[in-house]
Amino acid sequence: MDLGLRGLKAIITGGSKGIGLAIADTLAAEGCDIAICARNPADLEAAAEKLRGRGTTVLARAVDVADAAALKGWVAEVGAEFGGLDIVVANVSALSIGADEESWNKEFQTDMMGTVRLVEAAMPFLEKSGKASIVTISSVSGREIDFAAGPYGVFKAAIIHYTQGLAFQLAGKNIRANSVSPGNTYFAGGVWDQIEKGNPELFAASLALNPTGRMATPQEIANGAVFLASPAASFITGSNLVIDGALTRGVQF
Secondary structure (H helix, E strand, O other), X not given: OOOOOOOOEEEEEOOOOHHHHHHXXXXXXXXOEEEEEEOOHHXXXXXXXXXXXXXXXXXXXXXXXXXXXXHHHHHHHHHHHHOOOOEEEEOOOOOOOOOOHHHXXXXXXXXXXXXXXXXXXXXHHHOOOOOEEEEEEOOHHHOOOOOOOOHXXXXXXXXXXXXXXXXXXXXXXXXXXXXXXXXXXXXXXXXXXXXXXXXXXXXXHHHHOOOOOOOEOHHHHHHHHHHHHOHHHOOOOOOEEEEOOOOOOOOOO
C-alpha cells in the first residue's frame, strides 16, 4: 500500500530514541522531510545522522518541550524552513509515576502542555496543508489502572480526551487527530531496559501480564502511528489505537 507520504513535512517531539525515533525513521523511509527534537544533543545528532541516511531533509534541535517559548519558537522555525507542516507527532513523556507534586507538575508540563503547545504552534501550518494529521502518543496506562496510576496515567488519559476533542473541532478544516496507546515497549536505554536491570522483579511481573510473552518493539508502535498519520488513513480521526499485544483487558468501543 502506498501511504501517500512522499514529500510531506513531519515534526516529531522526542525523536532521538525509542518510539519517537522509530516513527521519524519510518516517515523518512516513506519520503517525508523530518524535524525532531529532544533534550540530549548527543542522542539527537546520532538520530539525525541515521535519518539523513534515508536521503531526506532532516532538521534536529535540542528542545525541552516543557519550555513553552522554546517549543513554540522551534515549531515556527521548522514550519518556515520547510515551507509548511503536514504531520505533527507529540511523543515526549516525563515518565513521572511518583505521587509527589513535582511528578504531577512534570507530567502536566511535559506530556500535557508539551502536546497542547506543539499542536497550537503547528496549527497555522496545518490549516494550510490539505493533508494535515496530528498523532499523539498516549499509553495503555491512560486506559487501565496499573503501576503507573497517578500523574503518568492521568495525563495519558487526558491526552486521549484532548486528541478526540481536536478531531471533532478540526474535522471541518480537514485536519485529522488520533492517538496511539502503546503497551510496554522495550528498547536499549529505554525505561523497560532500565527496569529490567534495576528492578527485575517488576520487570518479570510486567512481562508475565502480556499473553504474547514479550514486549513491543518501537517499530511495531511506529507502524501504527505512521499509518494513522498518512493520507491512507484519510477517514480515520478521533480514534485511539491500542498497540499492546493483548496486554489490556478492557473492551474499547
